[in-house]
C-alpha cells in the first residue's frame with residue numbers, strides 16, 4: 256500500500272501533485288536522446304520490438320539514475336514514451352485514429368472548461384471548429400507558415416467565441432443552448448454562401464501546411480535546412496501530439512489558477528461571485544473565448560486531417576458529439592477529456608463492427624451511431640456522473656488503499672451535475 | 679448629522695417591487711468601528727436594504743454613501759473593492775468547491791495577475807497564489823476551520839457553512855461587513871461562538887459590522903446601536919435596550935392590530951402595506 260499524505264501545503268497547485276516533475280523530464284529526456292541518437296546513426300533500422308525495448312531501458316535507466324519511483328510523474332513519463340513511440344510501431348490506420356483522439360481532446364479541453372468549470376453550455380462548438388478549419392485551409396492556400404496559421408485560427412475563433420459569449424450575460428441553460436445552436440446554424444449557412452472564399456457547398460481542398468518556412472535556404476555549416484512540410488500521417492501525429500500536450504497544460508493551468516476558481520464561482524453562485532468582485536461579463540465571455548479558441552485549434556488540425564472540408568462536416572451533430580465526449584469522459588479534469596476523446600473515436604468503429612454482426616433489421620438502421628451515443632450518455636448520467644474519469648479515480652484509490660478497500664467506499668462521493676440548479 | 683464622521687450613510691433609500699414598497703425611505707448612518715444591528719419582523723425589508731447596499735438591486739430613489747463617496751451607482755462587482763463584504767441569509771457558497779477555494783475566492787478583488795499569465799501559470803502567479811494562501815490560513819485559524827480546509831461545501835453541516843461564509847467575507851479584508859442573520863439555523867453553542875467572533879471582528883480586526891438578526895440575546899450582546907424597521911420604514915433607533923422597549927417595536931412584533939403571532943408570514947405582511 257502506498258500512502259499519499261499531503262506533504263506540502265501548496266501541493267494542489269503543483270503540476271505533479273506527488274512530486275517528480277524533474278524526474279518526469281529526466282525520463283522523457285533520456286528517451287528522446289536515445290531515440291534521436293539511434294535515428295541519426297542507424298536510420299531505418301528500428302523495429303517495433305526495438306522501440307518497446309528502448310522504452311523499458313529508459314525507464315530502468317531513469318529509476319537507477321533518479322533512484323526514485325515518483326508517483327504520478329513516472330506514469331506520465333511512461334505515457335510520454337508510449338505516445339512518442341506509437342507512430343513508429345503502430346499501423347498507419349491506428350496512428351490516424353490516435354491523431355483524431357488528440358484533435359478531439361483539444362476541442363474537449365476547451366468545452367470542458369466552459370461546461371464543467373464555468374457552468375455554461377454551448378451547442379455551437381462545431382462552428383468554432385469550422386472557423387478554425389477554414390482559417391487554416393484558406394491561409395495554407397496562400398502559403399503561410401503554420402506558426403502564423405495556428406495562432407490566427409485560435410485568435411479568430413476566440414474572437415468569434417467572445418461575440419457568441421455575449422448572450423451568455425443574459426441567459427443560461429437551455430436558452431443559451433438554443434442561442435449558441437442558432438449561431439452555429441447561421442455560421443454554417445454563411446460558409447455555404449461565401450463560395451468565393453470557402454468554395455461553398457462544394458467545399459475546399461486543404462493544402463499541406465509548412466512549418467518553419469523561414470528556414471528555407473538557410474545553411475548552417477554544410478547542413479542545408481528547410482521548412483518541414485506536414486505531408487504524412489506521422490508528422491501530423493506529432494504536430495497534434497505537441498498541441499494536445501500544450502492545450503492540456505494550459506487547461507490545467509487555468510484550472511489551478513484564480514481564473515479557474517472564478518469560473519467555478521460563476522457556476523455555483525452568480526450572486527456570490529459578483530459580491531466577491533468577479534466581473535461576470537468579463538469571465539463569461541473569457542470562458543467562451545478560451546473555449547472557442549481551443550475548438551478553433553482543433554478545427555485547424557482537423558482540416559489538415561481531413562484534407563478536404565465542407566460546411567456539412569461541422570453540423571450540430573459535431574457539437575453534440577463534443578458534449579457527449581466531455582460528459583462521458585467526466586467533467587472537471589483534462590484527463591477525463593482524453594478518455595472521452597478515446598471513447599468518441601472508438602464508438603463509430605465499434606458500431607461499424609456491430610453492424611456486420613447484428614441482424615440487418617437493427618444493423619441497417621440509419622442513425623445507429625447517434626443512438627448508441629445517446630444511450631451511453633444517459634447511462635453515464637444516471638450511473639456514473641463523474642464519467643470515465645470517475646472509474647479512473649476509483650481504480651487509483653483502490654490500488655492505493657489496496658488491502659484496506661471496503662465495500663461502499665465511494666458511496667459518499669456520489670456527486671451531481673451542476674447545470675440548472677436553483678441559483 | 680455631520681457627513682464627515684459617517685462611515686456608511688443610507689439616505690432616504692427606497693425600492694418598490696411592483697406595488698410592494700419593500701424599502702420605503704430608510705435613512706440611517708453607521709459610525710466607523712461600531713456594530714449596528716437592523717431588526718424587524720419577517721418581510722420588513724432588512725435583506726432588501728443589504729441588497730441595495732450591495733448593489734444587487736437599483737434603488738427606486740435615495741442613495742448610499744461609503745466613506746464619503748456615493749456607491750449607489752457602482753456596478754455590483756466593484757462593491758467589494760471599496761471594502762464592503764457580506765454574507766447571505768440563505769448561504770451563497772460555491773457548493774462544489776472546497777472550503778479553501780471558497781475562501782480564496784474572497785481574495786478575488788486583490789488579484790494582480792491577469793488571465794494570460796494564469797494560462798501560463800508563471801512564477802509570479804504561483805508566488806501571488808502562495809501569498810493569498812498565507813492570508814487565508816490566518817482566517818482559517820481565526821475561525822477554527824483547520825479541520826475542514828480541504829472538504830467540499832456540499833459535504834459540510836449547515837453550521838460550518840455559516841462560518842465558512844463568514845470566513846470568505848473576512849478574506850476580502852473588508853472595512854465594513856454586512857451579516858444577514860448570522861445566527862439563523864445555528865444551535866445555542868454555535869450562536870455563542872458567532873457572538874464571540876462578531877465581537878472579535880469588531881475589537882481585534884477593527885471591522886465595522888452591520889447585521890440583520892432575530893436572536894435578541896445575540897443582538898444585546900454585540901450591538902452598539904439598533905435600528906428597527908417595519909414595512910420598509912424606520913420605526914425606532916437607539917441602544918438595544920431603548921429599542922426593545924419602544925412601543926412601536928413591540929406593536930410591530932405583536933402584529934399590528936390583530937393578535938397575529940410575532941413571526942407572521944411574509945406575504946401577509948407585505949400585502950398589508952402594498
Ligand SMILES: Nc1ncnc2c1ncn2[C@@H]1O[C@H](COP(=O)(O)OP(=O)(O)OP(=O)(O)O)[C@@H](O)[C@H]1O
Nearest residue numbers: 695698700719720721722723724725726727944948
Ligand atoms: N426581488 C423581489 N421581487 C419582489 N418582491 C421582493 C423582492 N425581494 C424582496 N421582496 C419583497 O420585499 C419585502 C421585504 O423582503 P426582505 O427579504 O427584505 O425581508 P426581510 O426583512 O429580510 O425578512 P426576513 O426576516 O424574512 O428575512 C417582502 O415582502 C418580499 O416579498
Ligand SMILES: [Mg+2]
Nearest residue numbers: 724725726767
Ligand atoms: Mg431577510
